[in-house]
Amino acid sequence: MSSVASKAEIDEWKRTKTIGIIGLGDMGLLYATNFSENGWNVVACDREEIYEDVKAKYSNSRFKVLPNGHYVSRISDYVIYSVETSNIAKIASLYGPSTKLGSIVGGQTSCKNDEIKAFEKYLPEDIEIITIHSLHGPKISTEGQPLVLINHKSTKPDSFRFVESLVSCLKSKHVYLTYQEHDRITADTQAVTHAAFLSMGAAWAELKVYPWKLDDNKWYGGIENVKVNISLRIYSNKWHVYAGLAITNPHAHQQILQYATSATELFTLFLDKDKKPELTERIKKAKEFVFGHHKGLLLLDDSILEKFSLSNGMTNTSKTTVPNSHLSLLSIVDSWYKLKINPYDHMICSTPLFRIFLGVTEYLFLNDDLLNQTIDAVYDNKSFRRDDLEFIVAARKWSSIVSFQSFDLYKKQFETTQEFFQPMFSEANKIGNEMVKTILSHSK
Numbered sequence: 482m483s484s485v486a487s488k489a490e491i492d493e494w495k496r497t498k499t500i501g502i503i504g505l506g507d508m509g510l511l512y513a514t515n516f517s518e519n520g521w522n523v524v525a526c527d528r529e530e531i532y533e534d535v536k537a538k539y540s541n542s543r544f545k546v547l548p549n550g551h552y553v554s555r556i557s558d559y560v561i562y563s564v565e566t567s568n569i570a571k572i573a574s575l576y577g578p579s580t581k582l583g584s585i586v587g588g589q590t591s592c593k594n595d596e597i598k599a600f601e602k603y604l605p606e607d608i609e610i611i612t613i614h615s616l617h618g619p620k621i622s623t624e625g626q627p628l629v630l631i632n633h634k635s636t637k638p639d640s641f642r643f644v645e646s647l648v649s650c651l652k653s654k655h656v657y658l659t660y661q662e663h664d665r666i667t668a669d670t671q672a673v674t675h676a677a678f679l680s681m682g683a684a685w686a687e688l689k690v691y692p693w694k695l696d697d698n699k700w701y702g703g704i705e706n707v708k709v710n711i712s713l714r715i716y717s718n719k720w721h722v723y724a725g726l727a728i729t730n731p732h733a734h735q736q737i738l739q740y741a742t743s744a745t746e747l748f749t750l751f752l753d754k755d756k757k758p759e760l761t762e763r764i765k766k767a768k769e770f771v772f773g774h775h776k777g778l779l780l781l782d783d784s785i786l787e788k789f790s791l792s793n794g795m796t797n798t799s800k801t802t803v804p805n806s807h808l809s810l811l812s813i814v815d816s817w818y819k820l821k822i823n824p825y826d827h828m829i830c831s832t833p834l835f836r837i838f839l840g841v842t843e844y845l846f847l848n849d850d851l852l853n854q855t856i857d858a859v860y861d862n863k864s865f866r867r868d869d870l871e872f873i874v875a876a877r878k879w880s881s882i883v884s885f886q887s888f889d890l891y892k893k894q895f896e897t898t899q900e901f902f903q904p905m906f907s908e909a910n911k912i913g914n915e916m917v918k919t920i921l922s923h924s925k
C-alpha cells in the first residue's frame with residue numbers, strides 16, 4: 482500500500498512520537514503491551530472513576546496510565562479508541578476535541594461505520610483518520626492473523642507509513658480496505674458466524690442440557706465438539722463485543738435475518754417426508770454454488786477435532802454416533818447461496834471463528850456420504866427435532882433483537898444463556914482454547 486519505512490525512520494518515530502490508547506480492556510491492553518514492549522512510547526487510560534486502580538494494576542508495565550482520555554489525547558500523535566463499539570460516539574465526543582493538533586486518530590471498534598461517523602463529527606478538522614481492526618480475540622496470538630488498516634483521511638505522506646510501522650510489531654497480516662468494505666465483509670463473516678453459535682447455545686440452554694454430558698452419543702464427534710466449544714467460548718466473553726458488531730453494522734441485519742429464514746425454511750421441509758426431494762435439491766444447489774469450485778485440501782480434518790470433547794471420557798463408544806441433521810450448517814450454506822456470498826472471497830479478512838465455521842461446514846458438504854446421511858437422518862431419525870426447533874426459535878430471536886437494535890434485549894438474552902453455562906466455562910475454555918490453537922496451527 483505504501484512504501485516501507487526505514488529502520489532509521491522508525492527509530493526516530495519511536496523516539497519522538499507518543500501513542501495513546503483510550504480503553505484499557507482486553508484489546509487495548511493487548512495493544513498497549515505490544516507497542517510499549519516494542520520500544521514505542523505509550524500512554525493509556527480507562528474510565529476515570531477507576532484511574533487509581535488501573536494505575537496500580539499496570540504500575541510495572543512499560544506503558545503509562547493517565548487519568549482520562551483528555552490527558553491521553555492532548556499528548557498523543559496517534560490515538561486508538563479501544564472502547565465498546567456502541568459507545569464510540571459518546572466517548573469520541575468527550576475526548577475528540579482534546580486531540581493534539583495535527584495528529585492521527587483511529588479505533589479498534591468492530592464496526593467502522595459508527596466509528597468513522599463519530600470521528601468525522603467530533604474530531605477537529607486538522608486531525609487525520611487512520612483506523613484499524615484486529616480480526617481476532619485477545620487470547621489469540623496476533624501473529625499471522627488479519628489486521629485491517631483503513632486510511633480514511635490522511636494528508637501527510639508519512640502518516641500511513643507511521644501507523645503501519647507501529648502495528649507491524651503485531652506481526653499480523655495487513656489488509657487494506659475502505660470502511661464500507663470492512664463492514665460489508667465483517668457482516669458476512671463475523672456477524673453471521675456469531676449468530677449461528679449464539680443460537681446453538683441458546684437452544685441448549687432452553688432445553689437445559691449440557692450436550693456433552695448426555696450419555697446417548699448425540700453430541701459425539703469432531704463437528705459436535707466444534708459446535709459446543711465455540712458456542713461456549715462466545716458465551717464466556719463479553720456480550721457487548723457481539724452486540725456491537727451485529728447491531729451497529731447495517732449489513733449484518735440482512736445476513737442474520739437470512740440465516741434465521743434459511744433455518745426456518747429448511748426446518749419446514751424437515752417436517753414432511755414428501756419434501757425430501759425438495760430439501761435435497763435445495764441443499765445440492767447451495768452446495769454447488771458455495772463449494773462447486775472447491776479444490777485442494779479441506780480447512781479442517783474431523784479426526785483432529787475428535788479429541789477436543791468436553792465429555793471427559795463419558796462418551797459411550799459402544800454406541801454408534803447418532804446422525805445429526807446439522808441444521809445450523811445446512812442453514813449457513815443455504816444463506817450464502819441466497820445472498821450470493823462466496824465465503825472463500827473473504828478468507829483474506831476472516832476471523833478464526835469464521836474459518837472454523839467454514840471448516841466444519843466444508844467438512845460436511847464435501848463428504849458425500851456424510852451429507853447424504855445427514856439428509857436421511859432428517860426424515861428417518863428424528864432425534865434432533867426438538868433441538869432443531871429450539872435452534873430456529875433462537876435464530877429468529879437473535880435476528881429480531883439485532884434488527885430492532887435492542888442492546889438491552891441482546892444483553893438479557895446473552896446473559897440468560899451465559900448464566901446457564903457459567904459453571905462449565907473454566908473447563909470448557911481450557912479445551913476450547915486448545916482446540917482453537919490446534920485448528921489455527923493446522924490451517925496455516
Ligand SMILES: NC(=O)C1=CN([C@@H]2O[C@H](COP(=O)(O)OP(=O)(O)OC[C@H]3O[C@@H](n4cnc5c(N)ncnc54)[C@H](OP(=O)(O)O)[C@@H]3O)[C@@H](O)[C@H]2O)C=CC1
Nearest residue numbers: 504505506507508527528563564565566589590591617618
Ligand atoms: N474482544 C474481542 O475479541 C475483540 C474486540 N474488538 C473491539 O475492540 C473494542 C474493545 O473491545 P474489548 O477490549 O474486548 O472490550 P473491553 O470491554 O474489554 O474494553 C473496553 C474498555 O473501554 C473502557 N471504557 C469505557 N468507557 C471509557 C471511557 N470513557 N474512557 C476510557 N475507557 C473507557 C471500558 O471500561 P468499562 O468496562 O468499565 O466500561 C473497558 O475497559 C470493542 O469495540 C470491540 O468490539 C475488536 C477485536 C476483537
Ligand SMILES: O=C(O)C(=O)Cc1ccc(O)cc1
Nearest residue numbers: 591616617618671832833834
Ligand atoms: O473470531 C471471532 O469472530 C471472535 O469472536 C473474536 C472477535 C470479536 C470481535 C472482533 O471485532 C474481532 C474478533
